Amino acid sequence: MNAAGPGSPVRNLPAGAAGASAIPRPAPDPEVAAALRVGDPLAEAAAAALTADPSLRAQVDLGLRAGLRALRDPHPAIAALLGELEAACAAVDDGLLERGSRPYFTIPFPAHIYDLGAGALIRSYAPPEPAALLVSTGELVERTYRRMLDTAHWINLCMLPGGLRRGAPGYVATAEVRLLHARIRNGLARARPEADVLPLHQVDLARTWLDFTLVTIEAAATIGMDLTDEEQRTLYRFWRHLGRLLGVGDGADPGLLRGVSDGVGAARLERRLAAVTGAPSEDSRRLTEVGLGAIAQALHDLGGVPLWAAGQLVHTVSRRMQGEELADALGVRRHRTALAVAPVAVAVMRAHRRALRRVPPLWSVVVGVNVVAARWHARSRRDATGYQHG
Template sequence: MPSAEPNTVVPERMVDLETARAAHGGRIDQLARKLMVGDPLADAVIAELDRLGKEGRRLLNAGLTDGLESLGPHPPAAIAALLRQVEAVPSWVDPAMLSRGERATISVPPLWFQLCGMSSALVHTYSSPAIARLLVQTGKLTTMAPRRLLETGMWVRQATAPGGLLRGAPGYIATVQVRLLHARMRMAALQHGWDSAEWGTPISQVDVARTWLDFTLTPFHALATAGIELTGAEDRDLYAYWSYVAHLLGLEESFCAEAVDARSARVLLDLLDSTTAPPDDNSRALTTAMIGAQVDALAGGPRPLMPRPALEDLIHGLLRRSFGDALADSLGIPVSSATPFLPLLALVNSQSRRWQTLTADSAEQARRENAAGPSPDAVAALVPGGPAYHRHLHGDTADPAA
């Protein structure tokens, strides 16, 4: 059992504590404690919904759409507590920022965000054995990977769209629904023999922090290796915006308050990665399934980008370029024949990006063009029954992760 300060329970999933402590000091003990913490507000709502049934779900969905005040003088206690928290916009949030949307993500061509950003985000999430174990236990890989890819992409588009996080807007509702899906999965795991002494609380605060980094630092690092780099202003705006997403997801502010740009976010990522065991068989299975789903999505349309084998090889190369050979090897990502050509591809993207961001007008024009793709509603139509984070709050609680 790893050592920590007195009275701190350290889950067995934490590794190399002394080495990590030399770099991060007392934050290691904070990390150990947060591995045992879930999301009490969201957990209480799930218990309340199970008790109240259809009426509870109706009230919650009405509250998300129209606000707590719409529920009258005596709303259910747990639902009211959650709504108070998400409706209390922190003082540091700029309303104009929410109206503009998350401009860094919108500035990236959708094809490249899907090909490079989304792939790297999900693969890095899966590299955590604890997260991978939970996902494999609660879903079928053959059906889960395509759904998760579609649903995650739809959520990101809703959450980053101009005005998407304003109260009652699609991104605001979807983000809180994702939070409650995490709580549903946490309850299901604990009811089915999850070993908290070994793995910590399922979808702990640490796991949510990792996921948050996988939609800020991880995808934009991958995009940078492909030649699509953010300006300093875009980088700062990215973390300011996603700090509000973290608030809605129930991530404690202490985790992301110091992550104000890519440089400071890397410190947090190192804290998490340095105490995480190497990827396991579950991580490799999820990675393989996700890459297969990504290839199917990009090669299965009426005008595929390239033949399937070449596309799969390209994704392997992009992931290896982003993560490095050591992590890629441990995730089972094959060596790519595209690797020698990726620097040239990055150069082409870099030149295109330079012209795109040359002036404020050209950057805004690029964002408008990128935002003109299929709407989240059109993507939702491709997900049978709608996304899992929506379904489980509308009466379908079976297979919450599938």
């Protein structure tokens, strides 16, 4: 994929969304259809054990930080999950864990409010089933700002060089996210034993993976922060490992991520998932409005942008990132003056990055400064992640 410009609004539109009624909805392929009934058995068993015996939390905490070998007589379910997490780390080159996230840091730390927030976060609200689940819990609607910061903190921990080594903060936080998903899945499965589709299934996990890869990369490009083709391939390799840690696939078998190594493969997977993705719902629009409000609040709090201006900015940026049709379906507002100014600002940003890239020593300094900023933010929120003890 060449990220020199915005993603295609038509390709970004989920099947059945406004404006797409003339496009025939493809039939799901057998693998995607089967993935709707598959969750994450290893994490589900570990989460069930923790629910039955909360004292096992000590085993999880020690095992994640010091390794499975540090445990004496571990619970079988916890040992199985820890063994898979450690096998995932052993299967990748340490150079990938140290340098594979470097392209992420070519983008200034504050700018990830846009690609992760106005891009990935808002896109994650488009599928109606996950949106209904989020609204039904009430927590995301009421605590969107905190959950957004928690997600940003988790991504930051993962992306820092070495953050996904066994026992490192990103590795631990990712395992906690996986256990949280499993706990929610177990609870919903008990509440709805007759349901044909498992909640938070492999399709949902793959969609989330695409939000943080394909969507984020394309979103960054729409505001002039393009990645080179090689940078994109490097990030996809890094995220393949992160996907395994999150429980996408079945151990060494990447499942729906099989063959996805670049933007072309990711776009192909997105089209496959579109066959089982409905149009944005009222829940999607409600979450979008609350989410954009939280992003505007973050801009105000972190950058001092007046709240009214931050609101116009995030809606305008999100429209560029989502494409006109999907933005309309999600209820993203238009601000004509900001929309008119946006192309000029994007062109300036793109030219600035190209100029910096032409001086490699200067470009390395820019990336290094972004890493330092990310480390500072990680230390400032060391104990703040809401995903722990899921």
